[in-house]
Amino acid sequence: MPKDDVDRLAxxxxxxxxxxxxxxxxxxxxxxxxxxAKGRIHDCFLVxxxxxxxxxxxxxxxxxxxxxxxxxxxxxxxxxxxxCSVDPDGLAELRTALTLHT
Amino acid sequence: MPKDDVDRLAxxxxxxxxxxxxxxxxxxxxxxxxxxAKGRIHDCFLVxxxxxxxxxxxxxxxxxxxxxxxxxxxxxxxxxxxxCSVDPDGLAELRTALTLHT
DNA sequence: CTTACACTTCGATACTTCGAAAACTATCAC
DNA sequence: GTGATAGTTTTCGAAGTATCGAAGTGTAAG
Numbered sequence: 001m002p003k004d005d006v007d008r009l010a011x012x013x014x015x016x017x018x019x020x021x022x023x024x025x026x027x028x029x030x031x032x033x034x035x036x037a038k039g040r041i042h043d044c045f046l047v048x049x050x051x052x053x054x055x056x057x058x059x060x061x062x063x064x065x066x067x068x069x070x071x072x073x074x075x076x077x078x079x080x081x082x083x084c085s086v087d088p089d090g091l092a093e094l095r096t097a098l099t100l101h102t
Numbered sequence: 103m104p105k106d107d108v109d110r111l112a113x114x115x116x117x118x119x120x121x122x123x124x125x126x127x128x129x130x131x132x133x134x135x136x137x138x139a140k141g142r143i144h145d146c147f148l149v150x151x152x153x154x155x156x157x158x159x160x161x162x163x164x165x166x167x168x169x170x171x172x173x174x175x176x177x178x179x180x181x182x183x184x185x186c187s188v189d190p191d192g193l194a195e196l197r198t199a200l201t202l203h204t
Numbered sequence: 205c206t207t208a209c210a211c212t213t214c215g216a217t218a219c220t221t222c223g224a225a226a227a228c229t230a231t232c233a234c
Numbered sequence: 235g236t237g238a239t240a241g242t243t244t245t246c247g248a249a250g251t252a253t254c255g256a257a258g259t260g261t262a263a264g
Contacts, residue, residue, distance in 0.1 A: 026108065077261090098196050158225085182241080218252085228244090
């Protein structure tokens with residue numbers, strides 16, 4: 001496995017290595033499932049993403065950026081709000097790497 | 103998702119968040135595939151695990167411990183050597199968490 | 205234009221992690 | 235026993251990370 005690929009993977013894993021950030025991501029994953037059922041984009045701005053985490057706004061902003069930089073989520077401004085969604089490609093990359101049976 | 107589960111997952115991801123440690127794990131995963139084909143336990147002591155990483159022995163020892171503590175690998179002494187193998191349960195936990203379709 | 209809202213950037217502080225050197229332990233061969 | 239091999243523990247400095255408060259930016263509503 002090429003070094004660049006390992007580094008890229010490690011960066012994704014690092015983005016998920018913080019419990020609060022992982023919680024954000026899992027909440028977003030959960031939202032994604034709901035969206036699939038409802039067939040529409042969900043408005044998941046940051047406060048809702050928190051789900052009772054009680055982090056400050058700057059901290060959440062930072063975490064969202066980390067997840068986005070790692071290629072795990074997409075962000076997109078919509079008026080005042082920042083819409084986030086799981087990046088399926090990033091998710092697939094992780095799952096592929098963790099597959100025992102090539 | 104319960105807090106304990108998130109913390110446990112985060113710990114696994116953290117174990118894979120360092121490029122060198124991830125490389126160790128991927129090498130081990132590769133060995134596991136070979137073993138399945140050959141139908142026997144491979145002698146994968148630490149120097150072989152490195153695969154050209156050029157890390158010091160203490161560092162490797164530390165990384166192996168981290169992976170083991172996170173529940174991603176099993177270790178087992180065999181004479182002078184430390185035999186390592188991927189923990190399939192840990193792997194499955196990660197893959198389940200990263201599944202979009204419940 | 206002014207205000208309010210939602211997020212971002214900056215700067216500080218407390219904490220964690222990586223990798224190494226030195227010293228230690230356990231096992232095997234002789 | 236001695237010596238060699240394989241890995242561990244301790245400890246350290248350099249670098250990175252998490253979180254916050256204060257100040258800043260962009261957008262919408264009045």
